[in-house]
Amino acid sequence: MKKRQTVKLLDLNAQYDSIKSEIDTAIHEVIAQSQYILGPANAQLEQNVAEFCHTRYAVGLNSGTDALIYALRALNIGPGDEVITTPFTFIASAEAIVLVGARPVFADIDPRSYNIDPTKIEKHITDKTKAIIPVHLYGNPADMDSIMDIAKRHNLYVIEDAAQAIGATYHDKVIGSIGTMGCISFFPAKNLGAFGDAGMVTTDDASMEKKIRMWANHGSEKKYYHEFIGDSSRLDNMQAAILLVKLKYIDQWNKKRIERASRYTELLSTASQITTPWVAPETQCVFQQYTIRIPDRDTVQKKLDERGIPTAIHYPLPLHLQPAFQKMNLGYSQGDFPESERAAQEVLSLPIYPELTDEDQDMITREILSLVQ
Numbered sequence: 106m107k108k109r110q111t112v113k114l115l116d117l118n119a120q121y122d123s124i125k126s127e128i129d130t131a132i133h134e135v136i137a138q139s140q141y142i143l144g145p146a147n148a149q150l151e152q153n154v155a156e157f158c159h160t161r162y163a164v165g166l167n168s169g170t171d172a173l174i175y176a177l178r179a180l181n182i183g184p185g186d187e188v189i190t191t192p193f194t195f196i197a198s199a200e201a202i203v204l205v206g207a208r209p210v211f212a213d214i215d216p217r218s219y220n221i222d223p224t225k226i227e228k229h230i231t232d233k234t235k236a237i238i239p240v241h242l243y244g245n246p247a248d249m250d251s252i253m254d255i256a257k258r259h260n261l262y263v264i265e266d267a268a269q270a271i272g273a274t275y276h277d278k279v280i281g282s283i284g285t286m287g288c289i290s291f292f293p294a295k296n297l298g299a300f301g302d303a304g305m306v307t308t309d310d311a312s313m314e315k316k317i318r319m320w321a322n323h324g325s326e327k328k329y330y331h332e333f334i335g336d337s338s339r340l341d342n343m344q345a346a347i348l349l350v351k352l353k354y355i356d357q358w359n360k361k362r363i364e365r366a367s368r369y370t371e372l373l374s375t376a377s378q379i380t381t382p383w384v385a386p387e388t389q390c391v392f393q394q395y396t397i398r399i400p401d402r403d404t405v406q407k408k409l410d411e412r413g414i415p416t417a418i419h420y421p422l423p424l425h426l427q428p429a430f431q432k433m434n435l436g437y438s439q440g441d442f443p444e445s446e447r448a449a450q451e452v453l454s455l456p457i458y459p460e461l462t463d464e465d466q467d468m469i470t471r472e473i474l475s476l477v478q
């Protein structure tokens with residue numbers, strides 16, 4: 106194996122190298138067919154992802170962000186409606202709510218899982234609330250039993266933001282199959298990454314499937330006949346062909362991430378100042394990120410960087426404090442979601458990907474331990 110000079114936060118070339126001939130063949134097949142939009146790989150990928158996620162349908166879209174937007178649109182959620190989500194996530198989870206004209210309402214997180222805390226949801230429900238968007242952050246499933254129970258009692262839809270969690274499981278269910286719909290991202294850095302932007306909605310509901318498909322294709326089912334004003338957001342056939350190859354390996358790759366994660370946890374177990382990831386019983390986290398909590402995080406990150414170890418912060422500023430949401434006058438200020446605010450100060454994501462070597466992990470953890478002990 107080629108010796109790498111420096112540790113990378115994510116090494117997409119290592120993955121490509123491992124399946125290069127298959128990927129190259131798939132790309133050349135698409136070029137030979139010259140069917141770039143709504144080609145044969147699209148339908149096959151949708152079928153395979155639906156099977157993988159244990160749902161009846163899956164609809165390919167331009168991105169995970171579009172998956173969230175189209176899921177909300179298909180439910181007719183818009184102006185005058187409220188949608189509850191977590192403030193500790195990538196902006197897209199709440200951005201989608203604003204983009205359909207509805208109001209994002211935040212509920213604080215459980216400090217162990219960094220996911221929305223079900224015990225903090227109900228106080229935010231009003232007669233305008235239409236849906237909850239739990240995010241399975243870092244690939245770690247949210248507490249779906251409690252969330253589905255609240256949703257049922259208040260007659261709300263649940264849209265799972267599964268952008269980081271393809272292949273994760275919660276009890277006996279696959280993430281993306283529990284709520285009304287699941288939204289997956291194939292952004293290159295996600296566990297199942299395309300060579301560009303791509304996303305998908307998973308659902309058991311035939312009417313949702315049909316609406317989303319039409320919305321993403323100019324309100325059309327039959328070419329050049331348009332039932333309503335839609336949009337253009339199809340997953341292109343080239344990306345689908347690449348993803349079809351990669352989907353065959355996702356279980357294997359997720360397994361390796363889980364192995365890497367438990368190895369990190371073991372190596373870091375001697376440092377009492379470090380909080381390693383928590384995963385609920387009967388739940389499988391797929392470790393899109395391996396994120397620890399560490400006091401004086403910024404100093405540690407800076408020192409690690411000086412020693413050639415890249416790390417990342419997911420995420421440094423909770424959404425309720427982001428200028429984008431402050432400008433909307435939602436009424437939020439510092440102190441409203443203390444657990445999210447504290448997590449934003451303390452979390453640190455370490456390099457993780459299936460091909461990460463033992464040597465690199467040993468080096469990374471040795472440096473971290475030398476800084477905190």
Ligand SMILES: *Cc1c(COP(=O)(O)O)cnc(C)c1O
Pocket residue numbers: 168169170171194195197198240266268269289290291292302303304
């Ligand atoms: C990546 C991500 C998205 C958006 O996906 P894109 O494909 O980049 O549009 C949404 N939510 C979360 C939590 C994400 O991590």
